[in-house]
Amino acid sequence: MPVSTERKKILVFRELPPDQLARLQARHDVTLANPRLAEQLPAFQAALATVEGMIGSSYPVDDALLARAPQLKVISSVSVGVDNYALDALAARGIMLCHTPGVLTETTADTIFSLIMATSRRIVELASLVREGRWTRNIGEDLFGRDVHGKTLGLLGFGRIGQAVARRGALGFGMPVLYHSRRPVDLASQAPDLAGKAAHTPLDELLQRADIVAAVLPLSRETRGLMGEREFGLMKPGAIFVNGGRGATVREGALLDALNTGGLRAAGLDVFATEPLPMNSPLRLHPKVTALPHIGSATFETRHAMAVLATTNLLQALAGERPTALFEGSAS
Secondary structure, eight states, X not given: OOOOOOOOEEEEOSXXXXXXXXXXXXXXXXXXXXXXXXXXXXHHHXXXXXXXXXXXXXXXXXXXXXXXXXXOOEEEESSSOOTTBOHHHHHHHTOEEEOOOSTTHHHHHHHHHHHHHHHHHTHHHHHHXXXXXXXXXXXXXXXXXXXXXXXXXXXXXXXXXXXXXXXIIIIIHOOOEEEEOSSOOOHHHHOGGGTTTEEEOOHHHHHHHOSEEXXXXXXXXXXXXXXXXXXXXXXXXXXEEEEOSOGGGBOHHHHHHHHXXXXXXXXXXXXXXXXXXXXXXXXXXXXXXXXXXXXXXXXXXXHHHHHHHHHHHHHHHHTTSXXXXXXXXXXX
């Protein structure tokens, strides 16, 4: 297919770094309109009628929105997850969906492992003790944490990020790793440094054996609400649960019950079913919860790398080339 040099209309629906916005403006006609901002919503809605490409993140692109964009050919999401997009409608229209896997793997794994450390050693709670002037004597056993090294780490999901978390645990902290995924990973060829250190395990067995369970799951029909009352009930007394994947994979009421009346010792959460976390959520001030504002990939370096890849994806698609990171199952 010949490469197209024709200028096309692009809608940027979340701010991009200036250098990446300039790349787009050099090649195409760009409308920058963030629909989350009331003053920019009319421009966003008006642009839909003629736009051929969209780039942004964290905004629902549903059937109704797509119906207002009859010329749309490609969406480039500045994210790995695609649960904000109406996948069936995109497929029916033949609209390409691109995303940004790979570039955020290590940064997100850092965040997840920091939650493992923080919840196990009660870092946030004890730092508040000092900050608030309540550290007046050596702490007693009531404030002791638990070791991370040597504990059994259970991973729900074992893609790029799950494997990166496994490396931190197995290679850095001597943790036996159990993982649950749709199918076993051929570690010898795909992750040789984890060969003999991570084992594919049925879900129930993993929950029963792991000292720390970390969810690194995308949101799908199969994973929505995966962790519920039964699953939390299977976890070891004193175990820790960490979620760095998608909030809706967890039934938050069941998690609260496990923290309040079950045996769960603590939870570290970077994602929630509703974001930002509502002020009235019991998770916000729960003494056993370490909560973060969805910062998995939120570093200067990684967010810029994501924007670069998303911009490249969009430019490639509009030029008639195959994008570097076309979402699996997307139109091509």
